[in-house]
Amino acid sequence: MKPSRTSLKIGELATGQDLELPIFQFEPADITAPSVYIQANVHGAEVQGNAVIYQLMQLLENCELRGKVTLVPLANPLGINQKSGEFTLGRFDPITGVNWNREYFDHKVDVAAWYAEHSHLADGELIQAYRAMLVERCQIRLQSEWGVTTGQQQAVMLQRMGHEADIVLDLHTGPKACKHLYCPEYDAEAAKLFSIPYTLLIPNDFGGAMDESVFCPWWQLSEYVGAQGRELTVPVSAFTLELGSQEYIDLDDALVDAKGIMAYLSHRGVVADSVPAAPMQRFACYLKDYKKFHSPMGGMVEYLAKVGQPLVAGEPLANILRLDQYGSSKVLTPLCLSQDCVPVLHFASASVYQGTELYKVMTNVFVMTNSE
Amino acid sequence: MKPSRTSLKIGELATGQDLELPIFQFEPADITAPSVYIQANVHGAEVQGNAVIYQLMQLLENCELRGKVTLVPLANPLGINQKSGEFTLGRFDPITGVNWNREYFDHKVDVAAWYAEHSHLADGELIQAYRAMLVERCQIRLQSEWGVTTGQQQAVMLQRMGHEADIVLDLHTGPKACKHLYCPEYDAEAAKLFSIPYTLLIPNDFGGAMDESVFCPWWQLSEYVGAQGRELTVPVSAFTLELGSQEYIDLDDALVDAKGIMAYLSHRGVVADSVPAAPMQRFACYLKDYKKFHSPMGGMVEYLAKVGQPLVAGEPLANILRLDQYGSSKVLTPLCLSQDCVPVLHFASASVYQGTELYKVMTNVFVMTNSE
Amino acid sequence: MKPSRTSLKIGELATGQDLELPIFQFEPADITAPSVYIQANVHGAEVQGNAVIYQLMQLLENCELRGKVTLVPLANPLGINQKSGEFTLGRFDPITGVNWNREYFDHKVDVAAWYAEHSHLADGELIQAYRAMLVERCQIRLQSEWGVTTGQQQAVMLQRMGHEADIVLDLHTGPKACKHLYCPEYDAEAAKLFSIPYTLLIPNDFGGAMDESVFCPWWQLSEYVGAQGRELTVPVSAFTLELGSQEYIDLDDALVDAKGIMAYLSHRGVVADSVPAAPMQRFACYLKDYKKFHSPMGGMVEYLAKVGQPLVAGEPLANILRLDQYGSSKVLTPLCLSQDCVPVLHFASASVYQGTELYKVMTNVFVMTNSE
Amino acid sequence: MKPSRTSLKIGELATGQDLELPIFQFEPADITAPSVYIQANVHGAEVQGNAVIYQLMQLLENCELRGKVTLVPLANPLGINQKSGEFTLGRFDPITGVNWNREYFDHKVDVAAWYAEHSHLADGELIQAYRAMLVERCQIRLQSEWGVTTGQQQAVMLQRMGHEADIVLDLHTGPKACKHLYCPEYDAEAAKLFSIPYTLLIPNDFGGAMDESVFCPWWQLSEYVGAQGRELTVPVSAFTLELGSQEYIDLDDALVDAKGIMAYLSHRGVVADSVPAAPMQRFACYLKDYKKFHSPMGGMVEYLAKVGQPLVAGEPLANILRLDQYGSSKVLTPLCLSQDCVPVLHFASASVYQGTELYKVMTNVFVMTNSE
Structure with missing residues (x-):
């Protein structure tokens, strides 16, 4: 199965040129598994995620898919193209200095009020309604009469796509780094599937990043309804994968990480084929x-x-x-x-x-x- | 009276060169008025505050002073010297992108706990103890075994000097701007003294800036003890003066603003001479x-x-x-x-x-x- | 008469996005006058030339044209979009540091050898052959197996268009500047037609700029054949117009300069209508x-x-x-x-x-x- | 023997802070060998030369010296301290874009005229007079009433020190590079002594770099007097050593290169101890x-x-x-x-x-x- 390709305009440059994202989508006819959203290169110098998406798409083309998979490489065109000397100055907006990965929208949902209105819904409907609310709020955010910043527009358009998926993977790298994973504490088991030896277990605090923007509202809902005596497992999974060092492309190593993602997707039923996790010792610590x-x-x-x-x-x-x-x-x-x-x-x-x-x-x- | 000149090391460059601040101090023998701290050029391109300090020091040399006045021009040497093309890239740290004026320390004082221990103190002692606590916390912040960032070190060293004063003026400019003043709502009357036509009345929220880092902890204390039935006027004043446009020095206009500051200092008794506020219509709005x-x-x-x-x-x-x-x-x-x-x-x-x-x-x- | 609009790809960004120039062309059916090439904004922050082209195109739409006019605003898309803080870092290539206006190709024509082969040609044919040689050399330059730099590719593609015209205007600005004109000494009379009070008379030295890249080879030819006893007026005109300050757009002032260009084009017969030069005192000095x-x-x-x-x-x-x-x-x-x-x-x-x-x-x- | 340490002011920043170079000097009492000048880190990100100077100074402290050795690490303080994101933007002046290693002064000596006046001198005196002229011209260059650029001032002050030595080593690195040497064709034998496998043999053309600025005037003199029938070996040696990759410090590898330099200095008699060249196959090509x-x-x-x-x-x-x-x-x-x-x-x-x-x-x- 080949992915479809579309594009999304997320901004405009001073010359008038559009900033566009390429979007690849695998959409099986028969969907029985969670949907997946994967993006890469939100920080301009962190390019290896593109190579992982390249390898992953080739693997996906040759497997049996049961869930929709959306892939957005090159997710920050302005940052990727912003060179300063022999380096890509794509960690923060060159005008404002704001980190491109701190621009996601903090919904600050008044969970108590929202749940008071929706507590009668069954779990499936509850989840559907909450998701619709998150997506709509992103939409409203983008339509402010005063406008939003360049970075907020990009981030919220990505976040909106993230909210529409059940599984969100944000592919980053460190500066000079070993592979490590940001994993919410509630989802620690997932960390044993990726081809990543080190895991940071993160709490339910919003710090501005994509993964947090996706799981925090759900985690808050889960905790709130739990306190009301109703059990609701957090229905979304969101991780940041740090795939080694920035300013580095290695296709062989990208295949290793693509297979780790396949192992996770297999475990979640998105991929029908059985893909085992790579055997390795895995270590963790808490974010604190x-x-x-x-x-x-x-x-x-x-x-x-x-x-x-x-x-x-x-x-x-x-x-x-x-x-x-x-x-x-x-x-x-x-x-x-x-x-x-x-x-x-x-x-x-x-x-x-x-x-x-x-x-x-x-x-x-x-x-x-x-x-x- | 001539000011004394000292310097303060606030950092070290890659070559090993010290980053130093020049500090000028007028210290009258007989102190009966509040102490004053004035800094300029925390954003590298916002240079006009230096010219205002230049004019102000000449005025102060020729007046009768009743309070200590500390002046720190060129307060961000790294930012001031960071050129990018024909422009000074001094709004944010060139490495991290963090705005130099968002690095001040949020004490997050547990006011209730602190007051429980100190409620027996008379107002004067209470203020002295609270101030000592703020200064000490800055000191502790600077001594972390893990270190602090370049920007935090600079900011907290400035903030510590600010906490030791009763009146704090932070001299900035906009990009292309008219003169305007950030003034906490509790201190609105002060806005009628500076030579500045537009005032933004700001609430008790810490956003990372110098003025907020100085007045927020006091405002919180004042509100808390007020709720306990004890009246305590906020004993410090802190303002950000936006003195026109960046990348611009005008000595004549600097004299206008120096006189506005003198009018405020005269009103507060720091300057014995009577200096009237410049007559002008003054306008305001709330920060929201x-x-x-x-x-x-x-x-x-x-x-x-x-x-x-x-x-x-x-x-x-x-x-x-x-x-x-x-x-x-x-x-x-x-x-x-x-x-x-x-x-x-x-x-x-x-x-x-x-x-x-x-x-x-x-x-x-x-x-x-x-x-x- | 409305201009046609085409575009020209002059590069590719790291994301794969094309760098394209918009090209507007007025091409009268009956051509009896010299052809004109006008570009603007080769330095990213020098934007006013775009406003002048805007006003000029509106004037050209309403006049009787006798020569072809090609206009290329926004001629350096990479530079225009390269922000650094609140400034456009578009004076030099952000990777190499090379000034975008020093990347034009120095033909270093061996005039003696070339003329030895072509001296039998009549003036018109001689000019045609020389022009074809210049255009072809640009073409060859672009096809090197080792490639050319980003800046050279852009410059030589612009230069090739310049060689095909008889009149070349390169619209720049200074940093904070009054209007001034770079004018080759052989063409000093032309300086009295533009709406520009100050003129720099430049000698026959190639320093890397567009105007020089266009007129130097012709001036060399003219001088060489002159020394051989054959009179050949330099058949091309090329000027750099410095239209005030960078980072500034003013449509009214742009109209003043558009009219100055119309006065020159009228004088040269490109525009049939008589457009007088603006009366003003004009001053000059030599480049030295x-x-x-x-x-x-x-x-x-x-x-x-x-x-x-x-x-x-x-x-x-x-x-x-x-x-x-x-x-x-x-x-x-x-x-x-x-x-x-x-x-x-x-x-x-x-x-x-x-x-x-x-x-x-x-x-x-x-x-x-x-x-x- | 310990080196003396002095410093040289080569500029002033916007805050008024001096730009200073540390200068280390080994000066034996009894001088019988050529004098040596070694500098490092003229490009801000090319730091490894400092580590080589560190190791070299420790070796020099423990050997018998017969010539004066001057070492200038950290030779471009402005460039070294100029960060852009997580990278050192020190290849070109951040204001002008000019490569710091293309700012050296082209003497353009009129060798014929100079020699006409000095041909009566014996070789030793001739060399002394020529050297004095080069040094004096640097001095004059620095005293222009119109001033010189930041980069020219730094370069010419370094160059003046270079002219006073017989052997000049400029320590650089590539971006991601293997070790290689720029060696003038007349001095090819020297390339067999450094611990560097690849050599570029460069002709007598001035491109703006330190090594060229030192040897070109002498090479021109040598060629000119040679054409007059007088043999004069070029009496200075100047090389650019490219010591691997930028943004990288490795003290062990620095010792390898320090020993290579010692082998050259030993060969030239500067170091009395016999230090053999490291055995390795060495390759070369011509600069073309x-x-x-x-x-x-x-x-x-x-x-x-x-x-x-x-x-x-x-x-x-x-x-x-x-x-x-x-x-x-x-x-x-x-x-x-x-x-x-x-x-x-x-x-x-x-x-x-x-x-x-x-x-x-x-x-x-x-x-x-x-x-x-």
Whole structure:
């Protein structure tokens, strides 16, 4: 089965040129499984997700599908095309500085009020009504007489597509990073299916990202009706997959991650074929234990700790080289932590200001035991 | 009286060079009035505040001072020196994209708990204890083992100086703007003293800016103890003065604003000499009525509405010129609002993407009657 | 008569999106006059030329045309859409740093060799053969197996269109500037027709700009055959019009410049209607007398000298404000020149590094007497 | 022996802060060998040269020196500190776009005239007089009443130090690159001493770089007097060492290159100790055979050819991935060359515009036979 291709206008440049997204869609005749929405490259330099979508579409063409799958590569055309020197300055809007992945809409649903009006509905209808409300609110958001920002328009148009799906995957990368997954705590079992060794378990807080914008309203609903004595499993799944390092395309590695996604889709019944998860040890920590380490000084950086490899307390993360201090002990300063950790990513450049985020590390890491 | 000059290290560059702030201080022998803290140029392109500090220091040298006055021009050395083409890219951190004026620390004081422990104190002692707590929390914030970002370090070091003063003025400008003042609602009378015709009355919400970081914790305290039946006027004043347009220095106009500040300081007793406020009609609106208008399309912009001049509903703010559409009606699109407003600022560039913030306008504007 | 509209692909972005130019063409049935090529906005922030083309096309629609007129607004889509903060970073390629107006192709024709082969041709045939050679060389340049840079491809595709015309106008602006014209010395009379008071008379040196890329090969031919005793007037005219300041659109002022262009086209017979030149005093200097003044120090700049207004030796161009030096004589430094000049443009930002080009000034200015 | 440390002011920022270079100098009491000047990090992201200087200074401290050695790490403080996103935008001046390594001064010495006046001098005196002239011209250049640009001031101050030495090493890196050396043709033997496998042999053309600015005037003199029948070996040596990839610090690898430099200095007698060149096969090509390959299309790039590894004609350099073309043959395009080559460097980002310089490759590569 071949996907259909459409496009969606999400903005206009100063020259008048349209900003358009390519949208690929696999729509089986007989739908019995959840629908899926996958996007990539919302941060301009994080290109590998496109390669994963490329490999995934080829796999999907050759399997039996039971749910609709929508794929949006190159999801931020303005960011992708925004070069600054030999680098893609696509992490934030070049005009406003706002991170493209913090522009999604916080519905701030008054769940109590909404549920008071809809509590009579059966679960299926309840879910349908709630989803319709989320989609409509995105629509209203886009139609403000005062307009919305460039980044909000793009984000809310993507989010609207996300709300219409049951499963949402947002494909990112770190700067220099090992593969890791942002997974809501309620969905921790899913983390054992992707080809990703490290998982961050995130709570029900909206921080502006796509995955949160999709699952938070549902999680809130689930918790609220739970408190009212009605059990309602969160009916959507949304994850951010961090597929290694930015500014890097590797088709072979993309196939590995495409197969991990297939394993998850197989598990969810979207793909009829049985695709096993890749065997690997999987580790996790809670988001509160995911720490940012900022450089205590300016200088040149020799990154010593490898991403994805455990680091014992007291072993150096990095050396700071300060040639201006040659002749003193400050010429070379090793930076260490006082606790064990797993470095997950580090800064992309080899020179930093004081305060530059040097490493992100997982602490209090635990093995995800296989409950199945 | 001449000011003393010291400097404060607030960061380190990649080359190892220190980032330093010049600090000027007038400290009269006999202090009977509130202390004052004034900073300028936190956004790199907003340079006119430096010229105002220059004129103000010359006025202060020649008057009788009764309170300590601390002045910090050039308050963001990294931002000021960050050029991009013929422009100063100093609105946000070039690495993270975070607005330099959204990095201040939200104390999130648990006012109830704090007051439970300190309610026995008399007003003077209560204020002293609360202030000491705010200063100490800034200090703790700066000493995190994980470090803080470049922008947080700069902001919290400025904020700590702000907490030590009774009056805080943060000197900014708009992109292309008329003069306007951000004034907390509780301090509206103060707005009649500065040489600024337009005032935005802001509520007790922390949005990350310097003025809010200073007054919000006090306003919260005042409201809380008020609810407990104890009257405590907010003991600090903090304002953001928007002194016209960025990328512009005008010494004569700086003198006008320096005199406006002198009128306020005179009113507060900091300056013994009587300095009258400049006679002018002053207008205000509430922050909720201060609207951002985003361009509904990409194109070239002819800005038609002048900043600081009322605009009747239906009159055009701007024309969007779209040469690619020559021959159709879309080649020239006038943009209008459906309500009366006062345009306060517009975008600095003459070409926009769809969604670029084109104008900020005041609606529901009212005259500030002179109650004195 | 309405223009036709076509488009030309001049590049491809990272997302795969085409970079396209809109091309408008007036082509009268009966052609008896020179052909004209006009482009605008090769530097991204220099947008006013688009407004001039807008006004000019409306004038052309209502006049009797005798020559073909090709107009290319928005000629650098990549540069126009490249924002950095509230500014258009469109002066140089964001990847390579190369000025978009220094990418034109230097034919380095071996005129002696070429003329040895073609000296038998009559003037008309000679011109036709030389033009065909220039166009073909552009074509070859674009077909290199190693490819050409993004900027070269754009430039050479524009240049090829320029070579096909007899009259080439390249519409630019300065940063903060008065109107001025780059005019080759052999064509000085033409400077009296545009609505532009200041003219720079440029010699036969190729510096990489569009106008030079068009006229230099012809000027070389003319000089060479002149030395061989054959008189051949340079058969092409090419000018760069600097239409005031960047980041600024003004439709009324655009009409003034459109009429100036009409006066020139009328003089050249392209427009049958008689359009007189606007009466104004016109001044000129030679390019060697057009001086760049670099700031001798870093600091904040109060621009004092107005562009387009003569400045007497010893009068200040600008003040440099250095708050870090408050208390010393260095806090305010006026910058003066030791000779009379006319400031033509100044830097766009109000803060500079040591060495930033602060002003460009004309020296040894003379009145262009009207020889007609 | 410990080096002395001084500093040199080479500019001033907008805040007034000085731009300073640290200068380290080893000056033996008894000088019998050529003097050496080594600088690093003129391009802001090319940091590894600092690490090499760090290792080299430690080696120099422990050897017997016979010539003066001057080392300038961190040679472009403005460029090093100029961040754009997670990258150092230090290849070109952020205001003007001019490459920091194309700002050196072209003396354009009228060698014939100069020699006419100085031909009576013996070789030693001739060299001394010529050197004094070059240094003085740099000085004059810096004292222009119109000032020089920020980049010219920095470059000419560095160049002046270079002219005072007999041996000049400029330490750079490529974007993603293997180690390679720019070596003037007259000095090809020297290429066998550094720990660098690939050499580009460059002719006597000034392109704006440091090494050329140092050796070109001497090469011209040597050639001119040679034509007059007087043999004068070029008395200076100047090389650009490209030490791998930018944005990368590796102290172990820096030691390898420091030892390579020691081998050269030992060969030249600067270091009394005998330091052998590292055994390795060394390859070279002429600069005319060093080719830039520009991407024929926009898209995402999978770099396939490894730098420093020979590539056979027809083997792919890279794949261009174009998700917007999924479903057509254009979704994946391998890019090949029709001749054998050694890829030396490739672009740093994994997405490109049409025309982006994708790879630089050596063609017509030959082995440098060891003549010793």
